[in-house]
Every structure is written in C-alpha cells, then in structure tokens.
Amino acid sequence: MSAAAPILDVRGLTVDFAAADGGTIRALHGIDLTLTPGETFALVGESGSGKSVTNLAIMGLLARNARVGGEVRLEGVGDLLALSSRAMGAVRGGQIAMIFQEPMTCLNPVQTVGAQIGEAVRRHRGGSRAQVQAAVIEALAEVEIPDPERRARAYPHELSGGMRQRVVIAMALACQPRILIADEPTTALDVTVQAQILRLLARLRRERGMAVLFITHSLAVVAEIADRVAVMYGGRIVEQARTAELFGHTRHPYTRGLLESLPVPAARGERRLRTMPGQVIDITRPPPGCAFGPRCALRIEPCDEAPIPFFPVTPDRASRCLRWAEL
Amino acid sequence: MSRLLDVAGLTVDFRGQRQGWVKAPPVRALSDVALHVDSGEIVGIVGESGSGKTTLGRAILGLIRPTEGSIHFEGTPLVGAPPKQMRAVRRRLQAVFQDPTSSLNPSMTVGAAIAEALALHGIGTREERPARVAALLERVGLPASAAARYPRMLSGGQRQRVGIARALAVEPALIVADEAVSALDVSVQAGIVNLLSDLRDELGLAMLFVSHDLSLVGYFCDRVVVLYLGRVMESGPVDAIFAAPRHPYTRALIDAAPAIDPAQRSTATAPLRGDPPSPMAPPSGCVFRTRCPHAIARCAEVVPPLEGPAEGHRAACIRQDELTSANHQEFVPS
Numbered sequence: 004m005s006a007a008a009p010i011l012d013v014r015g016l017t018v019d020f021a022a023a024d025g026g027t028i029r030a031l032h033g034i035d036l037t038l039t040p041g042e043t044f045a046l047v048g049e050s051g052s053g054k055s056v057t058n059l060a061i062m063g064l065l066a067r068n069a070r071v072g073g074e075v076r077l078e079g080v081g082d083l084l085a086l087s088s089r090a091m092g093a094v095r096g097g098q099i100a101m102i103f104q105e106p107m108t109c110l111n112p113v114q115t116v117g118a119q120i121g122e123a124v125r126r127h128r129g130g131s132r133a134q135v136q137a138a139v140i141e142a143l144a145e146v147e148i149p150d151p152e153r154r155a156r157a158y159p160h161e162l163s164g165g166m167r168q169r170v171v172i173a174m175a176l177a178c179q180p181r182i183l184i185a186d187e188p189t190t191a192l193d194v195t196v197q198a199q200i201l202r203l204l205a206r207l208r209r210e211r212g213m214a215v216l217f218i219t220h221s222l223a224v225v226a227e228i229a230d231r232v233a234v235m236y237g238g239r240i241v242e243q244a245r246t247a248e249l250f251g252h253t254r255h256p257y258t259r260g261l262l263e264s265l266p267v268p269a270a271r272g273e274r275r276l277r278t279m280p281g282q283v284i285d286i287t288r289p290p291p292g293c294a295f296g297p298r299c300a301l302r303i304e305p306c307d308e309a310p311i312p313f314f315p316v317t318p319d320r321a322s323r324c325l326r327w328a329e330l
Numbered sequence: 331m332s333r334l335l336d337v338a339g340l341t342v343d344f345r346g347q348r349q350g351w352v353k354a355p356p357v358r359a360l361s362d363v364a365l366h367v368d369s370g371e372i373v374g375i376v377g378e379s380g381s382g383k384t385t386l387g388r389a390i391l392g393l394i395r396p397t398e399g400s401i402h403f404e405g406t407p408l409v410g411a412p413p414k415q416m417r418a419v420r421r422r423l424q425a426v427f428q429d430p431t432s433s434l435n436p437s438m439t440v441g442a443a444i445a446e447a448l449a450l451h452g453i454g455t456r457e458e459r460p461a462r463v464a465a466l467l468e469r470v471g472l473p474a475s476a477a478a479r480y481p482r483m484l485s486g487g488q489r490q491r492v493g494i495a496r497a498l499a500v501e502p503a504l505i506v507a508d509e510a511v512s513a514l515d516v517s518v519q520a521g522i523v524n525l526l527s528d529l530r531d532e533l534g535l536a537m538l539f540v541s542h543d544l545s546l547v548g549y550f551c552d553r554v555v556v557l558y559l560g561r562v563m564e565s566g567p568v569d570a571i572f573a574a575p576r577h578p579y580t581r582a583l584i585d586a587a588p589a590i591d592p593a594q595r596s597t598a599t600a601p602l603r604g605d606p607p608s609p610m611a612p613p614s615g616c617v618f619r620t621r622c623p624h625a626i627a628r629c630a631e632v633v634p635p636l637e638g639p640a641e642g643h644r645a646a647c648i649r650q651d652e653l654t655s656a657n658h659q660e661f662v663p664s
Contacts, residue, residue: 047517163605164379175348191377194544198586200600220515221547223588250590264520265590268548275527276520276549282485283515287521 008035008078010181011061011215015073018060028287030056031238032310033073038182043208043215045225045246048235049261051283054218057235062101063091077182079252097127100175104242105204106167109174110159114168117155118144120177121162127178142173165196169203176207183208186218193246199226222261226250232259237284237294240313244320254322254330257295293323301326310315334504334536335367336357340399342385342560346610357610359385361560363399367504372526374551374568375540376583380609382555383540388509390538391425392416404503412490421451422495428509430489434481440467440492441477442619447499448503467497471525481492487518494525498533508540523550546586548572553642556580559609559617566643576638576645576654579618616646624649 010195018031031053039268046054059065061075063083075083083091095101103109118140124130124138129264143151146169159167168188175183185204189197205228208215217229225232226246233243234255241256253259263277280300292294292307300305308326313321324330338362350472360382367373379382388394390401392408398402403419413421427433434443445459445464454462464474470491481489490510497505507526511519523546529535541547547554548568555565556579564577575581584604602621607613616634621626628648640643647653 049517093398127581165605194542195378195582195586195602197588199603201588202601207341221588223517223590226590226592227588247592262590264517266520266543266546267551267591268545268568271549271568275524276523278521279517283517291434 007039007041007199010078011036011038011216012058012076013037013073014076014117016057016058016075017072018065019070019072021068021070022287027070029238029289030286031060031068034240036233036243036314037239038216039212040181040214041208041212042230043205043216043217043228045219045220045229045232046235047225047232049220051237051286052235053238054148054220054235055186056238056239057283058101058184058218062099062184063088065093069091070304079130093136096123096175096180097178098180099182100178100180100186101184101186102168102171102175104170104190106164107159107173109162110167112159113154115158116162117157120170120174120304123174125176136176142177143170145176146170146173147199147208148173163196164192164202165199168192170198172203172290176211178262180213182214182216184216184218187220188217190220197224202226204295220249224267234261237289238286239294239323241295241323242321243313244316248320252330254316254320255300255324256299256326256330259330260298295327301329332369333366334369334371334403335365335538336398336400336402337363337386337390339364339399340386340401341399342382342389342394342590346532352379354610357571358387359560359609359610360396363557363560363562365555365562365565367535367538369503370530370534371553372530372537372539374467374545374554375538375557376542377557378542378583378606380559380576380606382609383542383557384508384561385560386557387425387506387538387540391423391506408450408653411422421500422503424500424502424505426490426493426497426505426507426510428512429488431481431484431494433493436481438480439477440481440484440541443481444477444496446497447496453500462499465497467492470495471500471573473600485518487514489519490522491525492515494522494529498529501542502535504536504538506538506540509542510539511546512541526550526583528587538660545589551581552658556583559606559612561617562646564643564645565636566638566640570640570643574654576643577618577647578622578624578653580645616648616653624653 008276013034013036016031016034019029020026022028034057046057048054060071071084077083084151093105120142121135125271136139139155140151143154148154187199228244232246232249233240236257242258260279262278268278279298283295292309293311296306311325312325314327315321316327340360342360343358347357353492375383376387389396394411403423406419441463443587444463448454448459450628464476467474467476472491488601511522539551554571556563558579563579601607607620613620613631615630619629634646634648636644636646
C-alpha cells in the first residue's frame with residue numbers, strides 16, 4: 004500500500020466470542036491493515052462496527068471467551084498472537100503504547116502524576132532518582148503542560164480533562180513506543196481542548212516518527228488527523244483509502260450514507276439529513292452476503308449471495324462493494 | 331410569531347462544598363442570562379463543559395430555583411410559581427434528555443409510559459388512550475406495536491423516539507432538548523434530527539436545543555446563544571454567527587470544530603490555549619479574557635455588556651467592533 008515497509012502488518016484478523024448457547028459469534032471477519040512509521044491510520048465506525056475489538060485483539064487484551072485468529076506481525080518481533088503473555092506484556096507499553104477515551108481509567112487517583120510518569124520511565128529506561136525526575140519534567144513539558152515542575156506534584160483530580168489526557172500521553176510516550184494506539188482519545192473532551200490534543204498528537208508523531216493507529220467514531224476528526232483511513236461496518240473494513248481521496252469521492256454506499264447523515268451548517272434549510280433505512284447489523288445473525296446489503300439502496304441480487312471481496316480500486320484504495328465503480 | 335419564553339437576568343448560584351469546617355462560597359453557574367424563544371423557533375444553546383448550558387435548561391424547566399432573574403412562559407412568571415400553576419405550564423413545556431435509558435422506567439412498557447403522561451394531565455379517557463399512544467408512536471416513526479415493548483428491547487435511537495413521543499403526548503408548545511441526540515451514532519442521529527425538524531414544521535413546535543455540537547446547531551437552529559462560564563458571550567441568527575462571529579470565543583469554537591471539508595478547516599489559527607477556568611474562581615471582568623488572544627488590560631476591569639450593531643446579533647466583547655470590522659486580518663491571532 005505505502006512505499007515504506009510496514010511496522011505493523013495485520014493479516015486476516017478474526018475474533019470469535021463464545022456465546023451463551025454454546026455457539027460462537029464472529030465479531031471480526033478478517034481484518035487486513037498495515038501501519039508504516041510516521042503515519043496516522045484511522046479506523047472509523049459506528050457503535051458495534053468492531054473498531055475497538057480490532058484494537059484489543061492487536062494488543063492481546065480481549066477477554067478469555069474470545070478466540071483470535073490471523074496474524075499481527077510487528078516488525079522486528081514477529082507475530083504478536085504467538086507471543087507468550089509475558090513477552091506480550093513487554094511489547095505493550097514498550098513498543099506499542101495506548102491511550103483511551105477516559106484518562107482517569109489509566110491514572111491512579113492516589114498517586115501524583117509525576118510519580119506515575121516516573122514509574123513508566125523507571126521501568127523502561129531506568130536511571131537514578133534525579134534522572135527519572137528530570138525525565139518526568141521533560142515528558143510533561145513535551146506534552147505542553149505549563150509549569151511542569153508544579154504539575155508533577157498534582158494528583159489527577161486536581162487537573163482538568165485535557166490536562167489528564169496530556170499526562171496519559173506523556174506516560175504512553177515515556178517508553179519511546181514505535182506505535183501509539185489512540186482509542187477515541189478526544190471523545191470526552193470539549194471541542195477547543197480536542198483541537199489542542201489533535202495538534203499535540205500530530206506534532207509528536209511528526210517529531211518522533213511514530214506510527215499512530217487512531218480509532219474514532221468521528222469522520223471530521225479523521226479528516227483532521229489521518230493520512231489513511233479504514234471505514235468499518237459489521238466487523239469488516241468496507242472501504243480503505245487515503246483520507247483526502249475517501250472524503251473527495253467515496254467508493255462505498257455505507258461511507259456515503261455516513262457522510263450524508265452529517266449535519267453541516269451550510270446545508271441548513273436546503274436538505275434533509277440522509278438516514279439509512281433499517282437497523283445496524285445484528286452480529287449474532289449476519290446475512291450471508293454483504294453486511295450492509297439489507298440497508299443499501301444499491302443492493303442487487305448478487306449482493307446477498309456470498310461475502311463481498313475487497314476490490315482494489317487503485318493500488319492505494321479498496322472497497323467492499325460490488326458496485327463501487329458506479330459510485 | 332408570539333413570544334413563548336422570555337428569560338431575563340437569570341442568575342443561578344449553587345451552594346459551595348464544605349471543606350471541613352470552612353464553608354465554601356456559592357458557585358455562580360449562570361450570571362445575568364437573557365434569551366427568548368418565539369413560537370415555532372429553534373434556539374440553540376452552545377457551550378463547553380461548565381458553561382451552564384444544562385443549568386439553564388433545568389432552570390427553565392423549573393428543576394432548579396434561580397437565585398435572581400425572571401422566566402416567563404407564555405406570559406406567566408415561572409420563578410416562584412405555585413405548584414398548581416407549574417403543572418399547567420408543564421403541559422406546554424416539555425423536556426427530552428440525553429440518555430433515554432435513564433428517563434424511561436425499565437419496568438414499564440413503552441405504551442404505559444406514554445399513557446402515564448396522558449393520565450397525569452387528564453388527557454383523554456382510559457378507553458381513548460391506547461389509540462392516542464399508537465398515533466404518537468407512529469408520529470415519531472415507530473410501529474404502533476412498540477407500545478407493548480419494554481425500553482430494553484429497543485435500540486438507543488428507538489428509545490429516544492419514545493422519549494420524544496412522551497414529550498409530545500401532552501401537546502407542548504416548547505421542548506427543551508438537552509443533548510438529545512449526542513449519545514447516538516451519526517446515522518441514527520440524522521433520523522432524530524429530521525424528526526424534530528418535521529415536528530417543528532408540522533406542529534409549529536418551538537425548541538430550546540442545548541448542545542455542544544456546533545455543526546449540528548449550525549444546521550438545525552434558527553438562532554444561537556453561546557455560553558461561556560455561565561455568561562452569554564454572543565447571541566444572534568445562526569447565519570450571522572457562523573458567517574461573521576463578533577466574539578473571539580465564538581470564533582475560536584467555530585475554528586476548533588473538526589471539519590471534513592478542507593476549505594472549512596482553519597489551520598491558520600492556533601487553537602485556544604488552556605482549559606476553561608473553574609467556575610469556582612471565574613476571572614474578573616470578561617470571563618473569557620484568560621484564554622482570549624485579543625485580551626487587553628481593560629478586559630479585566632469591566633464585565634462587557636451584551637451589545638451589537640443589530641438588536642438581533644449581540645456580543646459581550648468590548649473590542650468587537652475593531653476586531654470584526656475593517657481590519658479583519660487582525661482577528662487571526664499570530
């Protein structure tokens with residue numbers, strides 16, 4: 004897909020959950036994606052599309068009733084799915100770091116933020132007390148926290164939501180990860196603070212040459228931050244492209260439906276928002292053909308017969324729609 | 331158009347939290363807020379966390395007692411109104427909240443929940459009510475058979491439709507919708523927004539639409555009131571506010587909203603620095619001055635009055651004329 008060699012290469016990733024009735028429910032149907040150093044790749048989808056399950060499967064963090072198949076190859080390490088839990092523990096927070104929607108879930112409420120970042124620094128880099136302390140201040144300054152010496156002594160509850168997310172980013176970066184997985188990192192933040200955090204992530208990615216896997220429900224955030232994007236629906240990637248190309252001309256009816264359902268001030272009084280008929284796919288009873296078929300205005304008979312392959316549109320993009328060329 | 335809702339000088343203080351033996355001073359959640367809604371009008375209330383937008387909605391609904399100021403609904407004063415009078419008003423003034431799951435009784439069928447609203451206000455007889463419930467469900471795009479279902483059997487979007495049907499049951503003139511579509515996926519949100527538009531067009535329903543989503547407000551509302559730290563920063567017609575905001579905070583909000591269209595994306599302006607200050611210690615003078623790229627010494631001294639060139643479009647900024655007029659470039663912070 005891209006010229007540079009991928010740092011992360013996910014092939015045919017599947018996730019099956021054991022169901023209460025003894026059967027299994029397939030949550031992911033073979034995800035393929037690559038991440039190259041220095042790029043931001045976005046996974047975008049609505050609730051239940053499988054975007055967070057993809058993240059958790061890559062990181063080996065799914066519950067025990069989940070069975071994961073396929074390959075997750077990390078450059079220089081090998082298939083993460085084949086690693087022992089101990090080896091995987093070293094990869095997590097070492098080569099791959101994560102940040103989540105709610106920073107408080109990653110922070111210890113009874114420890115100062117400086118102590119928590121210090122712990123991450125000590126574990127991954129070691130050093131004397133003074134060296135760790137200096138690294139902590141430097142980490143806080145790098146995520147643009149004003150007055151870092153004072154903030155290092157603050158407890159999480161003394162900080163605003165935006166400051167807490169910065170602290171979590173500082174912790175994640177303390178171990179110099181090659182990949183940062185950001186799962187809805189700005190969803191809980193106010194829009195002015197979201198803009199700051201998106202800028203911060205873009206700057207850090209550029210300066211460190213890190214790869215970022217950015218998971219979000221917001222197409223507008225994707226447009227702001229991502230180089231490439233994959234749109235998910237019903238546990239599959241339905242369209243993948245460079246961000247500007249996807250928004251310039253979508254090649255999948257689901258992506259088109261999403262874009263037309265977005266309210267934009269310019270459309271006021273001129274058009275109704277587009278709605279998609281029917282309900283979001285029930286993954287316990289997937290249709291035999293296209294997952295989006297039952298809601299799609301372009302559906303034809305072959306759509307219902309068998310799973311739709313991923314058609315290459317150009318070397319850089321693909322669509323899981325039989326009629327992509329007509330879109 | 332007739333005046334439905336008139337809010338003037340609304341101030342709400344919350345009791346401060348006790349710190350040990352020390353009694354904390356009250357926290358001012360809203361300060362001297364004025365707004366009005368005419369019949370059939372959709373007025374957006376926009377603001378970030380701590381702006382007071384939810385408090386404003388709750389004060390209008392009579393769920394919070396204001397410290398000062400007045401709220402008139404169809405000419406009737408609501409502040410300090412006796413319960414009997416409030417009940418009559420409530421029939422004309424309804425609410426739809428963000429999370430339909432928490433505002434619906436899980437052990438009551440959808441039909442029973444809607445019929446209860448009818449019964450409380452003595453609308454129709456017991457025999458007539460099932461037909462009314464069915465008509466209301468169909469009005470909000472649900473099958474009449476949904477009446478027999480429990481909330482847990484419905485999706486989030488369907489539950490929000492039930493919440494709207496229940497609000498509509500008593501034939502209100504104004505609905506206060508507090509983040510009514512914020513928790514929904516965009517494809518589901520679009521259906522609810524279209525439904526609310528239809529209700530306005532067909533029933534002449536007015537709405538106070540409280541939201542943090544600026545694009546949605548820009549699409550859906552006729553007028554906007556922008557709140558920051560409990561004060562009105564700017565108010566006016568949607569088109570004027572989006573095309574030519576007069577307050578630096580409104581400008582910053584519009585710039586910060588992520589946009590798909592590269593033409594709408596502003597990479598030139600730096601995002602606002604820092605977070606909104608704590609409402610427990612608001613800045614003196616203009617509450618926005620600590621984050622404002624154009625603040626001058628005088629901003630700390632006076633609370634800027636809400637004023638502007640047109641009665642309909644006003645901003646609380648002492649520099650609004652010099653920042654918006656002739657020298658437009660100056661508005662872009664360096």
